[in-house]
Amino acid sequence: MxxxxxxxxxxxxxxxxxxxxxxxxxxxxxxxxxxxxxxxxxxxxxxxxxxxxxxxxxxxxxIPGRLYGKRGDAKVEVTLHKRNSATEWQAFAKPAKKCRLNDILDFNGLSAKVTAIGEAGERTLQFNVEDNAMTEALEAHGTMPLPPYIAAQRAVDNADADDYxxxxxxxxxxxxxxxxxxxxxxxxxxxxxxxxxxxxxxxxxxxxxxxxxxxxxxxxxxxxxxxxxxxxxxxxxxxxxxxxxxxxxxxxxxxxxxxxxxxxxxxxxxxxxxxxxxxxxxxxxxxxxxxxxxxxxxxxxxxxxxxxxxxxxxxxxxxxxxxxxxxxxxxxxxxxxxxxxxxxxx
Structure with missing residues (x-):
C-alpha cells in the first residue's frame, strides 16, 4: 500500500x-x-x-538509553537501539558523521568504541565497562529516551523516570x-x-x-x-x-x-x-x-x-x-x- x-x-x-x-x-x-x-x-x-x-x-x-558526550571536541548524541550483549549495543547517533568506525566516544566518563556501521547508518558501540556494571553505568550517565515528539517540546526531567x-x-x-x-x-x-x-x-x-x-x-x-x-x-x-x-x-x-x-x-x-x-x-x-x-x-x-x-x-x-x-x-x-x-x- x-x-x-x-x-x-x-x-x-x-x-x-x-x-x-x-x-x-x-x-x-x-x-x-x-x-x-x-x-x-x-x-x-x-x-x-x-x-x-x-x-x-x-x-x-x-533503561536510560540516551547518552550525550563527545568525540574529541565534537558533541554527539547517541540513542541505544538494541542490545547485542551486556556491553555491546546498536545505536543511532547524531550527527552520525561524527561517529566514525573505531572512534572513541566519551559520555562524561563512560566511553564506547564504534565497532561497526550498519546499512541504515546505525552504529555498533562497545562500552568500556564490565558486563555486570553496564546497567549501573547507564543509570549514572544516561537519560530517559523520551520520544522525539516530546523531547522537541521540553527537556527530560525527574518526573519522566517514573512517568515513562x-x-x-x-x-x-x-x-x-x-x-x-x-x-x-x-x-x-x-x-x-x-x-x-x-x-x-x-x-x-x-x-x-x-x-x-x-x-x-x-x-x-x-x-x-x-x-x-x-x-x-x-x-x-x-x-x-x-x-x-x-x-x-x-x-x-x-x-x-x-x-x-x-x-x-x-x-x-x-x-x-x-x-x-x-x-x-x-x-x-x-x-x-x-x-x-x-x-x-x-x-x-x-x-x-x-x-x-x-x-x-x-x-x-x-x-x-x-x-x-x-x-x-x-x-x-x-x-x-x-x-x-x-x-x-x-
Missing amino acids: NVNDFDFELPKESIAIRPARPRDSARMLVLNAESQLEHKSVLDLADYLTSEDVIVFNNTRV QTVYAAEDGAVAAPTAGLHFTDRMFEKLKEKGVKQATVTLHVGAGTFLPVKVEDTKDHKMHSEWGEITPETAALLNDTKARGGRIISVGTTSMRLLESAADEKGIIHPFKDDTDIFITPGYRFRAVDILMTNFHLPKSTLFMLVSAFAGFEEMHYTYKTAIKDGYRFYSYGDSSLLFLKKDA
Whole structure:
C-alpha cells in the first residue's frame, strides 16, 4: 500500500507532553465489535472483558538509553537501539558523521568504541565497562529516551523516570516504553482481578527504531528494525488453553501484539519464543493470536498506525482518529488510550 494512505492531519496541541494524573484517569476511545465508537475511561477496561479472557502485558523496563558526550571536541548524541550483549549495543547517533568506525566516544566518563556501521547508518558501540556494571553505568550517565515528539517540546526531567515506566516493568532492555501499559495502576489491576480476568506477561525490548519515519513510498519496501522478545512455555500454554476454551487474548500495546503474532503459527497456536522479531503488520495481514488491542494513538504514516489499521479496519481507524482529534483526545506516548476489537474480515 502507499504510505500516504496512512497520513492524517494532527494539530500540535493534540500531542501530550505529560501523562494524565493519576495514570488511570486517561480517556479510552473504544471501537467495539460492531465497529461503533464509545467514549470511556481506561478504568472501564474490565467492563469489556470476562473471566474467560487473558490480558497480556509487556514487562520490559526502559533503561536510560540516551547518552550525550563527545568525540574529541565534537558533541554527539547517541540513542541505544538494541542490545547485542551486556556491553555491546546498536545505536543511532547524531550527527552520525561524527561517529566514525573505531572512534572513541566519551559520555562524561563512560566511553564506547564504534565497532561497526550498519546499512541504515546505525552504529555498533562497545562500552568500556564490565558486563555486570553496564546497567549501573547507564543509570549514572544516561537519560530517559523520551520520544522525539516530546523531547522537541521540553527537556527530560525527574518526573519522566517514573512517568515513562510501567508500574510492572521488570526486565531491563527497552529504550522506548510500551506506552499502552503506562495507564495501569493498582486500582486497574484490582478491577481485572474482581472480574476474574487472567493475566500473563511477555517481554519485548522496544527499540528506538519504533520512532523512525517510514521513508519509502510503498509499505512493501519498508524494512523493520528487529527487537528481542520472549514468551515462556508457561505463558504460551496459558494463552493456548484460553483460546481452546473460547476465551480471548487481549494485548496491552502493539509491542505485546507483535510478539504474540510472531510466535503464533498458521493454526493460531502460540509457541514459546526467545528470539528477534522484525514482523511488519499492514492491512491484509491475517491475525492469528490477538482478539482485542489496547493501544495509545499513533503517528501519521507510522508502522503502528498501519498495524491498527490492519487490526480494526483501514476506514474504521481513519474515522476513529478523526473522531479522537475532534473530541480532544491526547495523542502518543503520554496520551489517551484506545480499545480496538479485531475486525472479523480484517
